[in-house]
Ligand SMILES: Nc1ncnc2c1ncn2[C@@H]1O[C@H](COP(=O)(O)OP(=O)(O)OP(=O)(O)O)[C@@H](O)[C@H]1O
């Protein structure tokens with residue numbers, strides 16, 4: 350066990366671990382028995398709807414809030430109960446809070462200076478180079494754009510070489526283009542300096558493009574976590590299936606097995622799900638398949654995959670793809686995307702009868718969650 354020294358725990362190194370962390374505000378549980386490990390040097394994204402407990406989790410890691418129960422560790426050092434300034438953790442918030450009367454260089458040099466580092470100015474210049482803001486080091490914050498201030502805020506955190514850098518919706522105030530640029534930049538900086546980043550966002554695309562690991566939070570708990578591609582390919586709950594990308598969902602019952610597949614009856618249609626792609630083995634089940642894995646055709650697929658008949662409700666051309674909304678006999682509306690590859694497109698109109706077909710290999714099974722199934726239908 351590492352010991353506390355004069356500067357608190359600032360030398361602690363290693364993976365960040367949360368062990369059964371709970372945070373309650375009076376009767377309300379904002380974070381509920383959360384356990385997770387963030388490997389040292391990785392980019393971890395915490396994703397979830399408003400109010401699910403993301404900021405509260407970060408504030409506990411930062412030491413701005415203490416858990417009601419549970420422990421927080423970096424490597425073998427238990428940080429629970431320590432103050433924020435004792436921890437090797439820095440936070441970049443959505444509001445940048447730069448000191449208005451100081452130049453950019455002095456803003457960034459502030460932390461090292463306070464710790465008595467004689468090379469504070471040189472460290473600040475290095476950090477400003479990293480975020481490509483060194484050419485504006487002599488300006489005051491009010492003379493910078495929002496995106497530029499954001500970079501300075503980042504430099505001000507990085508200059509302290511924290512073991513863990515927390516980013517709470519740091520790109521929320523930026524326009525889409527700048528946001529995309531900053532995403533690339535942040536990822537580059539993280540790779541270059543090798544810090545552990547925990548990035549909070551409710552933008553699922555942002556989380557997927559940047560993170561090594563994505564954790565989806567809901568009601569104070571982590572519903573699922575893993576590499577982005579894996580989470581997208583195989584969601585384990587209806588909530589994740591909806592929150593990370595879109596899904597076509599339908600609820601029914603498992604009725605049989607066919608070799609390595611479950612057979613489920615979903616609103617009058619029999620579908621197959623590979624056993625290893627289902628979180629449910631029997632009884633009630635929600636079947637899912639991603640919109641881009643579904644093909645829309647004028648005829649049944651002749652045994653190649655599973656299919657269901659429906660009626661076109663809407664066709665929207667989005668450039669690279671065309672999105673079809675198709676109503677199934679049960680009333681459920683499914684969405685499917687077709688890349689605009691064909692020289693002679695299928696040319697469907699609302700009211701046309703079609704067959705939706707997919708390879709069962711892409712299907713997944715999750716526990717039934719009525720609220721989610723409704724939300725999915727409304728989102729489409
Ligand atoms: N100091 C507090 N006192 C009481 N309730 C709080 C306090 N701080 C947070 N909460 C509640 O805890 C829940 C989680 O809040 P938190 O700020 O962690 O959400 P979030 O996931 O960051 O949401 P957002 O995406 O909107 O920022 C919310 O319901 C919030 O109202």
Ligand SMILES: [Mg+2]
Pocket residue numbers: 403404405
């Ligand atoms: Mg928040």
